[in-house]
Amino acid sequence: MYGLASVEYGEVRCRTALSKSRLPDLDYALNPYVGCEHGCLYCYARATLRDEAKALRWGRFVLVKKGLVERLAREVLRKPKGVVGLSTVTDPYQPIEARLRLTRRCLEILVRKGFPVSIQTKSKLVLRDLDLIKAGKVDVGMTITTMDDSLASMVEPRSSRPSERAEALRRLAEEGVETWVFLGPIIPRLNDSEESIRRVVEVAYETGSELIVDKLNLRKWVLESLAPLLDRLYPGLKWELPDMLRPGSSYLRELYRRVERICRSYGIEYVRFRFISGPEH
Numbered sequence: 001m002y003g004l005a006s007v008e009y010g011e012v013r014c015r016t017a018l019s020k021s022r023l024p025d026l027d028y029a030l031n032p033y034v035g036c037e038h039g040c041l042y043c044y045a046r047a048t049l050r051d052e053a054k055a056l057r058w059g060r061f062v063l064v065k066k067g068l069v070e071r072l073a074r075e076v077l078r079k080p081k082g083v084v085g086l087s088t089v090t091d092p093y094q095p096i097e098a099r100l101r102l103t104r105r106c107l108e109i110l111v112r113k114g115f116p117v118s119i120q121t122k123s124k125l126v127l128r129d130l131d132l133i134k135a136g137k138v139d140v141g142m143t144i145t146t147m148d149d150s151l152a153s154m155v156e157p158r159s160s161r162p163s164e165r166a167e168a169l170r171r172l173a174e175e176g177v178e179t180w181v182f183l184g185p186i187i188p189r190l191n192d193s194e195e196s197i198r199r200v201v202e203v204a205y206e207t208g209s210e211l212i213v214d215k216l217n218l219r220k221w222v223l224e225s226l227a228p229l230l231d232r233l234y235p236g237l238k239w240e241l242p243d244m245l246r247p248g249s250s251y252l253r254e255l256y257r258r259v260e261r262i263c264r265s266y267g268i269e270y271v272r273f274r275f276i277s278g279p280e281h
């Protein structure tokens with residue numbers, strides 16, 4: 001156990017470092033941790049768990065993959081080169097990474113062996129690894145669902161504040177790193193207003209980042225996790241969400257028209273995230 005307040009830490013033996021990814025543009029997924037202390041209420045990585053009690057404790061436990069670095073060092077010698085997503089079901093720069101440097105040690109190996117890496121995070125800690133990022137073929141995506149720090153603190157309780165994420169992205173872009181903004185999930189009433197979306201699009205515009213947009217995905221246990229907050233802020237909304245979010249709904253058509261209009265006003269394009277199999281963050 002490593003022991004930061006209110007999160008339980010433990011270890012799990014690593015069986016595979018580079019697992020095949022079915023997410024767009026990624027060949028492999030590398031997840032240094034199981035669980036994620038950022039604890040985003042909408043996180044559907046929890047759906048990868050078998051146990052409901054554990055899924056609803058998402059954000060309160062992190063298992064560190066024991067033996068990961070050694071296994072990765074062996075796998076890069078025999079697996080074909082391909083783009084590695086770092087990470088797909090956890091945040092590689094969540095708070096414990098500051099102490100353990102597990103992500104950094106993996107990144108060192110990948111960069112040294114010439115594997116392209118695509119990082120996705122909600123943490124300013126990514127700047128710590130700027131030297132490696134610049135040395136390799138590494139792009140960095142920052143998830144920003146809202147620029148409202150107070151809303152983010154309710155929905156993404158242990159991530160860096162959105163203002164800090166935007167600042168990290170600016171720094172990366174200034175250093176010549178290829179960057180992207182993941183605006184997702186957009187959740188009805190919480191962060192779907194013109195103003196809310198515009199502020200995030202502005203960050204993508206200012207930093208010259210590609211923009212990827214996604215709606216809320218109601219995978220297993222997501223609604224249960226969001227329900228207490230929705231009940232407090234918008235009683236009754238949780239019952240409407242499944243219909244609002246069904247493919248082709250009038251809500252979604254209007255949402256994407258709004259995104260389109262805002263992007264056009266900045267002269268940028270956006271890509272809709274293609275949900276295939278796994279969670280993203």
Ligand code: SF4
Binds near residue numbers: 038040091
């Ligand atoms: S969405 Fe990403 S950052 Fe948030 S809890 Fe899930 S894995 Fe962690």
